[in-house]
Amino acid sequence: MALVPLRPGRAACRLLPLLCGGARSKGASLSPGAPGRLGQRRYKKDVLPSPDRPAPSVSITEIRQYLRAQDIPFHDGYSCLHTPSLFTGDRGDQPLSAAPFTLFIDKTTGSFLCTATLAEGTWQDFQANVEMRHRGITPIPPASSEEMEEEMQQAREDARCIWERALPLWELLDEKETKETKALFGISQVSNATLKRFGVRYLRTARSLVFPWFSPQDATLKGLKLVRVEKKGGTITYVEETLPRFDSYRNLFGLSLIGRRDTELVLTAWELDALALHQAAGVASVALPRGASCLPPTLLPYLERFKRITLWLGEDLRSWEAAKLFARKLSLKRCSLVRPGNLQPRPLEALNQGLNVTKILRSALLASHKSIVSFRQLREEVFGELVNTEQVSGVKWARFPELNKLLKGHRRGELTIFTGPTGSGKTTFISEYALDLCMQGVCTLWGSFEINNVRLAKIMLTQFAGRRLEDQLELYDEWADRFEELPLYFMTFHGQQNIKTVIDTMQHAVYMYDITHVVVDNLQFMMGHEHISVDRLAAQDYIVGAFRKFATDNMCHITLIIHPRKEDDEKELQTASIFGSAKVSWARASQEADNVLILQDRKLVTGPGKRYLQVSKNRFDGDVGIFPLEFSKASLSFSSSKTKVRLKKMKEEKEILANKIVEGGSGASKKP
Ligand SMILES: Nc1ncnc2c1ncn2[C@@H]1O[C@H](COP(=O)(O)OP(=O)(O)OP(=O)(O)O)[C@@H](O)[C@H]1O
Numbered sequence: 313m314a315l316v317p318l319r320p321g322r323a324a325c326r327l328l329p330l331l332c333g334g335a336r337s338k339g340a341s342l343s344p345g346a347p348g349r350l351g352q353r354r355y356k357k358d359v360l361p362s363p364d365r366p367a368p369s370v371s372i373t374e375i376r377q378y379l380r381a382q383d384i385p386f387h388d389g390y391s392c393l394h395t396p397s398l399f400t401g402d403r404g405d406q407p408l409s410a411a412p413f414t415l416f417i418d419k420t421t422g423s424f425l426c427t428a429t430l431a432e433g434t435w436q437d438f439q440a441n442v443e444m445r446h447r448g449i450t451p452i453p454p455a456s457s458e459e460m461e462e463e464m465q466q467a468r469e470d471a472r473c474i475w476e477r478a479l480p481l482w483e484l485l486d487e488k489e490t491k492e493t494k495a496l497f498g499i500s501q502v503s504n505a506t507l508k509r510f511g512v513r514y515l516r517t518a519r520s521l522v523f524p525w526f527s528p529q530d531a532t533l534k535g536l537k538l539v540r541v542e543k544k545g546g547t548i549t550y551v552e553e554t555l556p557r558f559d560s561y562r563n564l565f566g567l568s569l570i571g572r573r574d575t576e577l578v579l580t581a582w583e584l585d586a587l588a589l590h591q592a593a594g595v596a597s598v599a600l601p602r603g604a605s606c607l608p609p610t611l612l613p614y615l616e617r618f619k620r621i622t623l624w625l626g627e628d629l630r631s632w633e634a635a636k637l638f639a640r641k642l643s644l645k646r647c648s649l650v651r652p653g654n655l656q657p658r659p660l661e662a663l664n665q666g667l668n669v670t671k672i673l674r675s676a677l678l679a680s681h682k683s684i685v686s687f688r689q690l691r692e693e694v695f696g697e698l699v700n701t702e703q704v705s706g707v708k709w710a711r712f713p714e715l716n717k718l719l720k721g722h723r724r725g726e727l728t729i730f731t732g733p734t735g736s737g738k739t740t741f742i743s744e745y746a747l748d749l750c751m752q753g754v755c756t757l758w759g760s761f762e763i764n765n766v767r768l769a770k771i772m773l774t775q776f777a778g779r780r781l782e783d784q785l786e787l788y789d790e791w792a793d794r795f796e797e798l799p800l801y802f803m804t805f806h807g808q809q810n811i812k813t814v815i816d817t818m819q820h821a822v823y824m825y826d827i828t829h830v831v832v833d834n835l836q837f838m839m840g841h842e843h844i845s846v847d848r849l850a851a852q853d854y855i856v857g858a859f860r861k862f863a864t865d866n867m868c869h870i871t872l873i874i875h876p877r878k879e880d881d882e883k884e885l886q887t888a889s890i891f892g893s894a895k896v897s898w899a900r901a902s903q904e905a906d907n908v909l910i911l912q913d914r915k916l917v918t919g920p921g922k923r924y925l926q927v928s929k930n931r932f933d934g935d936v937g938i939f940p941l942e943f944s945k946a947s948l949s950f951s952s953s954k955t956k957v958r959l960k961k962m963k964e965e966k967e968i969l970a971n972k973i974v975e976g977g978s979g980a981s982k983k984p
Contacts, residue, residue: 369816370422370435382442384408390643391612392416398441398451399431408445416613420641420823425613428529432610467556471525471536474555478513478522496541497521498548499584501664506591510566510583523583525563528614535561537583537601558602558797564614566590566598577618578659578673579638581625585659589624592662592669600625604634605753605799606826607641615642622676624650627657629704633724633867637826639679648676705932711748711951714939718927719907722749724828726931727856727863727904728871732911737923737943738873739763739833741911741950744775746831746871747798748951751776755799757818757827761809761837765802771948772800778947801825811838811855815862822866832859834873860904906931912938923950 387394396411414428422435441451482504484490513522520538542549554561566586578597581604589597604625625631639647706721732738750756777791908929926938941950
């Protein structure tokens, strides 16, 4: 039986209002704070800084120099610099060094967080607070906006209400119910003592496990996570919901149970894995709030005290890739990684299978790597790829099975170039292609320079809902609520941009939101004025090269839309046309791209909406080809119903065939 943890937010659960009798808290919104108010400048969840008002970046050297110049003592930590807090209530005339070192400055962004008061803000906010101290004004912990406070308060209230209704799992009325519930969640091996230690409860009405979030400051309940099981066919899916909602849910589950003197930690991607690890190996373990999809930088200060961190995020390749990226944020030198594999499944599974968890932990690989590696270091990686061929091929599109056949999937670290005639529907198609992946948990960043974000979001929302919302406005909120939960972010650039600014913003987004897919629409908008004097083709090469490097360095997929040069009407677009006729230039760009996709609107056109998609380069396994696309104007969708029907039929046929094989006892076994 395949276990597929559903990406947070995919299935919106609407049970909270029923439980608490009131409107469900919408959770904290991350809208930008009022300019000038200290510590309140938060980026809206889905929008990154605009080039008109960029947050000035700061280097670690500048931060160190500033602290020294201001006589502020600091310790050099792993991801942060630790300084005395400006906000813990001391008076401005007392030496700062007397204050506890609870203020953490992120070495990458300069943002700060005081773990004692939860005051947070940008590097500029920090400097402003230091200035205030100099002038004898006691810095006040920055308050959140009223709206946000209200929402957090409401979420706390809802959480408390649910928490009180939930029962400790080991105290359900009859033993049979306890046994069945444990079996349902695959935790029959987890002891009552472990469940008790972690405070896991069960909410009968929602058939959900409840994991609490206690404040590290005063141990009060700040929120919670509900997990329920959904069974579809042979697949079990875990559906999660949090209070407050995912953006503001920053619980490192299990952290409050770890002793002050503990210096080693195992980081997992699931609450039940943290339980299993503690029980099986007695180690300090915590779970990330959003699984392996991201490690928000605001959590880094809480992990600073650990000298050694082992990342054991899951059993699939995506978890392995995420672990490698998270280790960079945490500082490679203190991190080890548990490689996924048949004998190293996720911790709960290891406990269930009676594997030696301590031994698996001991075999974790050091994350620090040298730039020159021997085959000895690579052989395990190569083996992993051979064992996991399905996963190596990447995330499959749900709406474009034909694309899966050719490209096999969407993989990290690749560069895809996408082109097609003017007005042929490039943006519309790529919007759906990216949305499809995003709905499967691929953290996506859009750089739409040609059409503004409102128009783009409207296209995406229509594709998401699969209908014209103009005609059913009463459904807008429901779809918009679900859409908002997607791990989707937009750059606020519009019009011509400097490639360096764009790359800097992408870098920031990768660090902050663990972006694994960036869509850039389109390259022509980076051919800024500064390039006019130089050779345009050389400029294109430079830009494509910069994106290529970014994709590789950040293990991030980039889909780059490029306008073709004008073609003879009769001719289909050829890959060479992307870069003009200069063969030399094309050779370079062709080398850089892993995939080249062309939206054709010639030849196969039999109706107004007909297009076809041509895969003309595929570095992964070389398959190239074309397939027709149906277009539905109502849903702005290219995923034809015919394809879906055909896929369903194929699936049914496969199942019948598989059953026949099993019944016929041909020796073939069905993988659980
Ligand atoms: N297959 C199709 N049939 C008919 N109309 C389509 C089709 N695909 C997209 N459209 C419509 O055509 C218009 C242009 O689409 P879109 O902006 O996606 O094209 P584009 O190729 O990105 O354009 P440009 O070359 O200007 O960047 C939109 O109104 C869109 O809804």
